[in-house]
Amino acid sequence: MLRAGRSAVSSPVVIRLEHVTKLYKTSTRPALDQVSVTIDRGEFVFLIGPSGSGKSTFLRLLLREDVPTKGDIYVSDLNVAKLPRRRVPRLRQRIGCVFQDFRLLSNKTVGGNVAFALEVIGKSQSTVRKVVPEVLDLVGLAGKADRMPHELSGGEQQRVAIARAFVNRPLVLLADEPTGNLDPDTSQDIMLLLERINRTGTTVLMATHDHSIVDSMRRRVVELDMGHIVRDESRGVYGVGR
Amino acid sequence: MRTDFVAREVFTGLRRNVTMTIAMVLTTAISLGLVGTGLLAVRTIDRTEQLYSDRVEVQVALTSDVSAADTDCSQAVCTALRSKLEALTQVEAVRYENQQQAYERYLQLFKGQALADLVRPQSLPSTLRVRLNDQETGAQAVRQATTGQVGVRNVIDQREVVARLFDFLGGVRDVTFGLAVVQAIAALLLISNTVQVSAFTRRTEVGVMRLVGATRWYTQLPFLIEAVVTGVVGALIAVGGLVIGKFLFIDQLLSGIVSNGVVPPVEVADIIWVSPILVMIGAAIASVTGYATLRLYVRL
Numbered sequence: 187m188l189r190a191g192r193s194a195v196s197s198p199v200v201i202r203l204e205h206v207t208k209l210y211k212t213s214t215r216p217a218l219d220q221v222s223v224t225i226d227r228g229e230f231v232f233l234i235g236p237s238g239s240g241k242s243t244f245l246r247l248l249l250r251e252d253v254p255t256k257g258d259i260y261v262s263d264l265n266v267a268k269l270p271r272r273r274v275p276r277l278r279q280r281i282g283c284v285f286q287d288f289r290l291l292s293n294k295t296v297g298g299n300v301a302f303a304l305e306v307i308g309k310s311q312s313t314v315r316k317v318v319p320e321v322l323d324l325v326g327l328a329g330k331a332d333r334m335p336h337e338l339s340g341g342e343q344q345r346v347a348i349a350r351a352f353v354n355r356p357l358v359l360l361a362d363e364p365t366g367n368l369d370p371d372t373s374q375d376i377m378l379l380l381e382r383i384n385r386t387g388t389t390v391l392m393a394t395h396d397h398s399i400v401d402s403m404r405r406r407v408v409e410l411d412m413g414h415i416v417r418d419e420s421r422g423v424y425g426v427g428r
Numbered sequence: 429m430r431t432d433f434v435a436r437e438v439f440t441g442l443r444r445n446v447t448m449t450i451a452m453v454l455t456t457a458i459s460l461g462l463v464g465t466g467l468l469a470v471r472t473i474d475r476t477e478q479l480y481s482d483r484v485e486v487q488v489a490l491t492s493d494v495s496a497a498d499t500d501c502s503q504a505v506c507t508a509l510r511s512k513l514e515a516l517t518q519v520e521a522v523r524y525e526n527q528q529q530a531y532e533r534y535l536q537l538f539k540g541q542a543l544a545d546l547v548r549p550q551s552l553p554s555t556l557r558v559r560l561n562d563q564e565t566g567a568q569a570v571r572q573a574t575t576g577q578v579g580v581r582n583v584i585d586q587r588e589v590v591a592r593l594f595d596f597l598g599g600v601r602d603v604t605f606g607l608a609v610v611q612a613i614a615a616l617l618l619i620s621n622t623v624q625v626s627a628f629t630r631r632t633e634v635g636v637m638r639l640v641g642a643t644r645w646y647t648q649l650p651f652l653i654e655a656v657v658t659g660v661v662g663a664l665i666a667v668g669g670l671v672i673g674k675f676l677f678i679d680q681l682l683s684g685i686v687s688n689g690v691v692p693p694v695e696v697a698d699i700i701w702v703s704p705i706l707v708m709i710g711a712a713i714a715s716v717t718g719y720a721t722l723r724l725y726v727r728l
Contacts, residue, residue: 249639272644279641291633302633305433306642354640 199260200357200389201225201248206257208243208413217243218254219413225391227357230384232400233393234424235410241393244410245360248391249281250274262357279307282351282359282388286366288343290335296346297322297331303350317353325349325379341372345379352383359383361392365399373399397424437633437650438657441626448625449658452618456662456714459611460706461669462604467702468670468694469601473594475692477563480590484563486570487584488513488556494579495554499526505579506556512573513558518566520559527554553581563587593691612713615662619655619714620721626651627726651726652718659714660707667703674699 201224208218218240225231233241246252247259250266259266264277290299300321301314309317322331325345335343344364351359361380365373377399384390394400400407400423407422408415417425442449488509490498498506501524513522525533531549538544560566567585574580627634637647678694686693 275641275643277641278639281641283639289632289636291636302636303640305430306637306640306646308430308643308646311430311432350636350640 198227199224200227200229200262201391202258202260203247204258204260206247206254206259208240208247208252209255216255216413218247218410221257221410221413221415223408223415223418225389227389228384228387230381230390230403230405231392232403232405232407232422233391233410234395234400234407235416238412239410240413241410242362243413245362245391245393248358248360249283250277275307279354280357282354282356284344284347284351284359284361284364286363288335288340288347288367290343290346290350292335294335295331296327296333296335296338299335299346300350300353303353307354309354321349321353324352324382339372340368341375344368344372344376348376348379348383352388356388358389358391361390361394363394364392365394365396370398377403400424434646434649434653438653441630441650441654442657444629445622445626448618448622452615452622452658453662453665455611455615455618456659456710457665457669459608459615460663460666460710461673462608462611463709464666464670464699464702464706465673466601466604466608467705468698469597469604471698471701472692472694473597473601476593476597479692480587484560484586484590486558486560486567486586488558488570488574489553489581489584490555490579491581492550492553495527495552496550498554499528500524501526501554501556506554509574509577509579510556512577513556513570516566516569516573518560518562518569520561523557523559525555525557527552530554597691616713616717619658619717620725622658623651623655623718623721624725626654627722648719648722651722652715655714655718656711659710659712663703663707663710666706666710667699670699670702671696 203221203223206218206221207216209216221240221244233244235241243252247254248261248266250269253267257267261277262280264273264280266277269277291302294302297318300318304314304317319328319331322328325348327342327345327349330338330342335346338346344367348359348364359380364380365376368376373396380390380392381403404421404423406420407417407424409417409422409425490506490509494503494505497503501507501510506524510522510524513519527549530552531547534547534552535544558566558570560570567587571583571585574583634647674694674696682691682693685691
């Protein structure tokens, strides 16, 4: 799994964890224990495992919401754990995030929500005006830019969230249970959208509990249990009967 | 930096917590108004001191026999005293006032009063009126040089009378500064609290900002500017309050002693001098408090 010796720069590797251990002060058992994994550019990876297996910690560490107790994490050419505070925004601009609860701003329109992600990193008004309709079109919300989030269905709201995560063209899209609040049909639509985004060359890393989605997609599956990687299959299923 | 974006965020922030914002502005205004009053008191004290250093003299009153015999300080006792005083480095000038001159001044001071008729020139002492160029040590030096000397009746320091006025003004200054400090602490806590509330009500926005990689400036600047805006608005209200206070209150209170030249008036120019200081204090307190709050209490 660990492809050591490869230089991070100009390699296809987008995410690399090397013997990463994360201990929380309040727990005796590490949330992640000596985890090493490599994810290449353009891969679509499911991160599965029961609650408390370390999935959230995995994502938090990638975003530098937290730092590992031991080990190194690379996103593209950035050494995440050793990144100085002032350069953390640069890391996060390369990572898009989608959550189970959408996290849209209820006082802004659909277009406003997507534009917000560009405005707060200082993009010009002209860029915003050009890019926002493009990405809304991509996620299938053309013509809904002026709607408020509460006027949309759950699936549509998640599309807005995906549009916001993708609008700055990140290297990686992290999706934490993106279908957790959606019915199976809508979930399927969201997966198709994530697949479309993956086809643009964006690496997608999705944490999920949804068996049927993992089984139907037949993509790489990394399974965590008690902080260890217990399985890493390139065309895996959720693991029925486990 | 997208200024329009930051400005919009500041505006929504202020509007969203409007009651808190008003409380913060008023507390800051009262605090800075008191600081301003204190500064005006300091300025008035300084100017009153200047006013008096020009006028206040130390009087060396001569005994009645010397007073009666000498009309122009030409006799030995008086000239000796005079040259001794003039030799002091703290002394600027010495003027002799004989009994007749003292009597005329007395008549003028108590014109139209029964007291004026009671006094004869002979009952008033001649005086050596000493102007000082060093207000701090001069009076003491004059006292040392003359007390107990032949021909000296007593030494009167006019500043002792004026000192009571200064004490009063100094008291006003101390009380206003004291109140200002208490109010400033209240303003400080309110600003800190408002920043926290503001950050809490916008936690979703801030969360999204952090996730998409907004820099610290983008996430924190709106809160800081919010605090500074309220600080500055508070300062402006304080300045307005001082102007109103001057015309409604101070002018009337001081009108008697100002027209007699006892105390210099408080001018609008004084308030104009004070106002940039207040605005700067307001902005500085707000921004430092805001920044400290963001660093210590708010995880952005």
